[in-house]
Amino acid sequence: MIDTALSANDIWFLVQGAGWTLLITAIAIVAGTLLGILFGVARATLPGWSTLPLGFLLDIFRSVPLLIQLVLANSFIPILGIRATPFAVSCLVLALYTSAYCAEIVRGGVLSVPLTTRRAARSLGLTWWQDMKEIVYPMALRVMLPSWIGLTLGVMKDTALVGWIGVIELLKSSQILITRMANEPLFILCIAGLIYFLISFPISRLGARLEQRWRDND
Amino acid sequence: MGVFNYTFHWRPAFQALPAMLEGALVTIQLAVLSMLFGIAIGVVLSLMRGSKNRLLSGFAVTWVEIARNTPALFQIYIAYFGLGQIGIRLDSFIALLIGITFNNAGYLAETFRGGMRAVPPTQTRAARSLGLSAVDAYRLIVLPQMFRVVFHPMTNQMVWAILMTSLGVVVGLNTDLTGVTQELNVKTFRTFEYFAIAAVMYYLIAKFVTLGARAIAWRLFRY
Amino acid sequence: MIEIERVKKSFGSLTVLDEVSLSVNTGEVVSIIGGSGSGKSTLLMCINGLEPIQGGRIAVDGIEVHAAGTDLNKLRRNIGIVFQQWNAFPHLTVLENVTLAPRKVLKMSRAEAEAIAVQQLEHVGLGDKLKAFPGKLSGGQQQRMAIARALAMSPKYMLFDEVTSALDPQLVGEVLDTMRLLAGEGMTMILVTHEMGFAREVSDRVAFFKSGKIHEIGSPQQIFESPQMPETRAFLNSVL
Numbered sequence: 048m049i050d051t052a053l054s055a056n057d058i059w060f061l062v063q064g065a066g067w068t069l070l071i072t073a074i075a076i077v078a079g080t081l082l083g084i085l086f087g088v089a090r091a092t093l094p095g096w097s098t099l100p101l102g103f104l105l106d107i108f109r110s111v112p113l114l115i116q117l118v119l120a121n122s123f124i125p126i127l128g129i130r131a132t133p134f135a136v137s138c139l140v141l142a143l144y145t146s147a148y149c150a151e152i153v154r155g156g157v158l159s160v161p162l163t164t165r166r167a168a169r170s171l172g173l174t175w176w177q178d179m180k181e182i183v184y185p186m187a188l189r190v191m192l193p194s195w196i197g198l199t200l201g202v203m204k205d206t207a208l209v210g211w212i213g214v215i216e217l218l219k220s221s222q223i224l225i226t227r228m229a230n231e232p233l234f235i236l237c238i239a240g241l242i243y244f245l246i247s248f249p250i251s252r253l254g255a256r257l258e259q260r261w262r263d264n265d
Numbered sequence: 266m267g268v269f270n271y272t273f274h275w276r277p278a279f280q281a282l283p284a285m286l287e288g289a290l291v292t293i294q295l296a297v298l299s300m301l302f303g304i305a306i307g308v309v310l311s312l313m314r315g316s317k318n319r320l321l322s323g324f325a326v327t328w329v330e331i332a333r334n335t336p337a338l339f340q341i342y343i344a345y346f347g348l349g350q351i352g353i354r355l356d357s358f359i360a361l362l363i364g365i366t367f368n369n370a371g372y373l374a375e376t377f378r379g380g381m382r383a384v385p386p387t388q389t390r391a392a393r394s395l396g397l398s399a400v401d402a403y404r405l406i407v408l409p410q411m412f413r414v415v416f417h418p419m420t421n422q423m424v425w426a427i428l429m430t431s432l433g434v435v436v437g438l439n440t441d442l443t444g445v446t447q448e449l450n451v452k453t454f455r456t457f458e459y460f461a462i463a464a465v466m467y468y469l470i471a472k473f474v475t476l477g478a479r480a481i482a483w484r485l486f487r488y
Numbered sequence: 489m490i491e492i493e494r495v496k497k498s499f500g501s502l503t504v505l506d507e508v509s510l511s512v513n514t515g516e517v518v519s520i521i522g523g524s525g526s527g528k529s530t531l532l533m534c535i536n537g538l539e540p541i542q543g544g545r546i547a548v549d550g551i552e553v554h555a556a557g558t559d560l561n562k563l564r565r566n567i568g569i570v571f572q573q574w575n576a577f578p579h580l581t582v583l584e585n586v587t588l589a590p591r592k593v594l595k596m597s598r599a600e601a602e603a604i605a606v607q608q609l610e611h612v613g614l615g616d617k618l619k620a621f622p623g624k625l626s627g628g629q630q631q632r633m634a635i636a637r638a639l640a641m642s643p644k645y646m647l648f649d650e651v652t653s654a655l656d657p658q659l660v661g662e663v664l665d666t667m668r669l670l671a672g673e674g675m676t677m678i679l680v681t682h683e684m685g686f687a688r689e690v691s692d693r694v695a696f697f698k699s700g701k702i703h704e705i706g707s708p709q710q711i712f713e714s715p716q717m718p719e720t721r722a723f724l725n726s727v728l
Contacts, residue, residue, distance in 0.1 A: 107468060110428075110467065110468045111464045111468055112427075112428045112429075112430075112432075113428070114431045114432060114434070114443065115431060115443065115460055115463055115464050115467060116464070118456065118460045119457060119460050119464060121456075122457040122460065126271045204334075204336040204337070204339075205336070206336075207337075207338045207339060208338060208432070210435075211434075211435060218336060218338060218339055221342075222342070230350070231350065232346035232347055232349065232350050233346070233348075233350040236339070236343055236346060237347075239339065240331075240339050240343070243334065243335045243336060243339060244330075244334045244335055247333075247334035247335070248334045251334060387571065387575050390538060390571075391571060391575035391577070391634075392577075393538060393564070394536060394538060394567075394569045394571075394638075395564065395588070395593065395638070395641065396562070396589055396593040396641065397561070397588075397589060398561055401592055405588065405592065406577055409579045410578065410579050413579065486579075487621065488578055488579055488580075
């Protein structure tokens with residue numbers, strides 16, 4: 048056995064951290080994807096000028112470091128007179144951050160469907176909504192799903208930053224353990240890293256395989 | 266005063282601009298260095314990955330998968346806390362640089378691998394049939410075409426590198442843009458003002474990179 | 489003169505050239521016909537050393553192509569080859585495609601190389617496309633550019649590997665015209681082709697290839713009008 052001062056309690060502490068990581072990821076992905084679909088479809092189908100402000104806003108979320116976004120939100124929300132826990136702030140920021148990336152994925156997916164195909168659908172008498180549901184969605188999904196899986200994993204890894212505003216997620220909890228047991232940081236970090244890896248790796252493999260299979264079928 | 270029970274103080278924040286601009290230079294320096302090292306290592310990794318030697322390809326695969334499947338901050342922690350345990354004490358600047366370089370190299374190795382596959386072998390064959398040496402065929406025919414394929418992903422990685430530099434503050438870096446901003450914040454508690462200015466500066470740096478890259482691509486890839 | 493003697497070539501357990509012998513004299517045009525996968529194209533790749541061989545010998549002007557000390561880059565200057573998939577260099581303009589080898593291999597100055605390139609491109613009817621990128625050209629134009637690219641090295645021999653097979657039917661004519669011009673000028677040529685009418689018209693000799701072997705070789709009249717071998721007859725019946 049490895050000689051370590053780490054107790055079962057400490058391991059449980061890390062696992063709890065991983066729980067928070069997964070919870071924040073899930074909330075951010077669900078909310079961010081819903082918003083992202085809305086923004087993405089708007090960006091792809093409405094006239095260019097009308098969604099320019101939205102495009103600019105989403106671009107900010109992609110061009111400013113997430114850490115800065117978290118700090119800004121954490122300091123601005125109390126200014127508005129709203130009391131929010133670091134957890135709530137983290138979920139909010141990550142959801143918006145996710146939606147910005149998701150919007151680009153959805154926009155790319157919708158635009159990947161040739162206009163001629165959509166015209167053909169509409170000329171058969173399909174409504175806008177039917178065209179979206181029966182033609183655009185199934186065709187765009189192939190383009191979008193691999194990127195979306197990548198985004199989900201990206202957001203999961205990015206949750207490591209919410210430790211900075213006080214949420215004790217996986218990486219933060221390992222840092223707390225390091226501070227307490229200063230002589231074995233490498234071992235503690237490796238456990239945290241392994242947990243991240245075990246969550247991320249199988250899903251990324253799945254995504255790669257999916258992409259491969261669809262490419263082969265084309 | 267209304268909803269805002271808070272008065273914004275922008276003047277002191279603007280007075281801190283020169284210090285923050287200096288921080289921005291450190292940020293750019295970090296990002297550029299991490300990209301240069303990342304590209305060099307990424308090329309080596311992508312070549313190792315294609316190697317028949319199991320040890321070499323295994324090493325490359327391990328690097329790439331760790332870089333892609335763990336948080337960047339984790340990679341920086343390993344450089345900062347982890348290497349300390351085995352006797353390598355690094356200051357936060359170097360630790361951050363190592364962490365981001367590790368991440369860049371992992372992602373870029375995959376990009377380069379894709380780039381290599383994107384140029385068909387018939388191009389080399391055609392070049393060789395004209396009497397070009399293997400080196401010339403690679404340099405004049407394969408590399409330029411590969412470069413076009415990898416240029417856009419490389420630009421994205423550069424933007425990522427800039428965003429990742431902000432993580433230095435977590436390991437105590439106080440000279441880059443986020444580090445300087447945090448120092449000012451700790452002194453004055455004007456968190457929002459300072460970080461808002463930092464956000465604008467990051468945005469401008471990122472835009473400068475994307476627009477610059479677009480201009481370069483437009484000049485270089487006219488075909 | 490190109491001498492091919494008892495050449496053997498295989499990919500793993502698959503034999504593609506089985507003791508092939510053929511010699512082509514200076515000024516001669518030899519066409520190779522036969523079904524796909526019969527090893528015709530591979531033979532061309534072996535002549536300029538793009539593919540190694542497992543037995544026999546190939547000599548071009550007395551120089552052993554597959555001998556250890558042979559400078560292949562030098563040898564290839566004398567042998568132009570044009571591929572089925574024209575293999576234009578997409579990142580270079582038409583002019584740059586053609587000047588590349590004269591400048592880098594023959595060490596010509598840019599002006600010198602461009603003078604030759606312009607001349608060759610006008611020769612194949614692309615004098616007005618110098619600054620265009622290959623992606624903007626039709627397949628036939630790209631193929632003619634590939635011919636000009638090979639000719640710019642002033643090769644003594646030209647090898648054509650099914651150069652019209654990947655072209656739309658209406659573009660085949662312009663490429664054949666270019667080759668007809670070359671044959672008329674006395675260029676030594678080996679062409680692998682599916683264009684039987686063309687082979688008959690320009691060739692001095694025609695060779696019929698099947699499963700890695702030359703089954704029959706002779707004048708166009710002999711091969712097309714009175715083939716001796718049943719395999720040749722069967723093949724011609726299937727394509728004519």
